[in-house]
Amino acid sequence: MKLSDKKRQDILAAAEQLFYKQGAEYTSMDQIAKQANASKRTVYNHFETKEVLFQAILLNMFERVEAVNTISFSADMDLKQQLTAIAKQESDLLKSDNFLRMARVVFMQMLKQPELAKQLGNNKIGCMRFLESFLQEAVNNDSLKIDNIEFAAKQFVYQLKSFIFYPRLYGFEIPTPAQETQIIEEIIAMFLARYENRSAKV
Amino acid sequence: MKLSDKKRQDILAAAEQLFYKQGAEYTSMDQIAKQANASKRTVYNHFETKEVLFQAILLNMFERVEAVNTISFSADMDLKQQLTAIAKQESDLLKSDNFLRMARVVFMQMLKQPELAKQLGNNKIGCMRFLESFLQEAVNNDSLKIDNIEFAAKQFVYQLKSFIFYPRLYGFEIPTPAQETQIIEEIIAMFLARYENRSAKV
């Protein structure tokens, strides 16, 4: 790899780390240069402004997070187990450093510039990318009975976020792994209590 | 009212408004002074530092938000109606300017200083102040069947927050009043599907 490319990577890595730790606003370009073992001038040769660097990092983070493993409905398997698999995968995403890193930066920025929220808010992330189709198939299969699938999907994901993600994002008390298993079980129990089709043909 | 007291009020009002609009970090003391029609020196005569002013405003906001109308369980009334009343009241709180104002300032700060979250996170707010007792009474009355009451209360409140509060806080799409009524109905339907005691003595 050329030196120039390596420097670029170093700068991105340094900036990401610092933005994550302290927030974009509290990270100076001097700090980034130092952390990247690059001169400030080199930083500016690669990224015209701090804003450009910031956007580049957001893009970077999004790409890494977007690789979600789609889980499709299978009529043969136990529905509860399938939902548990989805919840576990989503919970892993919500807990991952990559995701939290991105979230901190993005949420901070969203509180400041509501335009950003409008711009990003529509991007479905994590299991929301396939959950609605999954539920639709389960409904078609008479395993579930749901009127408003979009809403049901949100109920599922919002609960995961509320218990797993927000506590980490804001620094509230974080559930232990044992509690987390419990939480996922309870969320699914509630979801099935509401939406399981009890008059299904056996 | 003495001029001195009036100035104090003006400064608090100006600071609150600006903190709300732009975040505490992006509001300068000069701006606050100007908005309050006070000289910068007067601002500093009332509040030693920006941090002190910030704390005073937090306190102010909390006091205004803390006045929650406690709703107690009544064995005579329909449980669903009672839960709806609680949800409506909570939703009104979550939508209120006072609450959103405070939340914006606090959440912004929490993303930056996780210590603040630990400090504030334990304060139960809104219906969380009485919901657990309410549910406990409903359980005692055999109307509900709940193992973990604290968790169930969170499930209830977290869903309200996810659908009503966070969209407003971050600038996502906000549900219409009609949708909101629907949302509350659905949340309660899910809650009752999970926790209603079907083997209750009639």
Add this chain to the structure above:
DNA sequence: AGTAAACTACACTGACGAGTTTACTTACTA
């Protein structure tokens, strides 16, 4: 080896913000 592109250190500009100082004026109170 020679050249161009990219890197480096470092000093610099210009803006902004927290908090202070000064010299002066206005408002309350005894």
Add this chain to the structure above:
DNA sequence: TAGTAAGTAAACTCGTCAGTGTAGTTTACT
């Protein structure tokens, strides 16, 4: 109505930070 408590405008210190300019060095390619 005299004195003091509080307010005012404006200039000032000191620190930080985004971004630039310069002169010299290193890297990579031919």
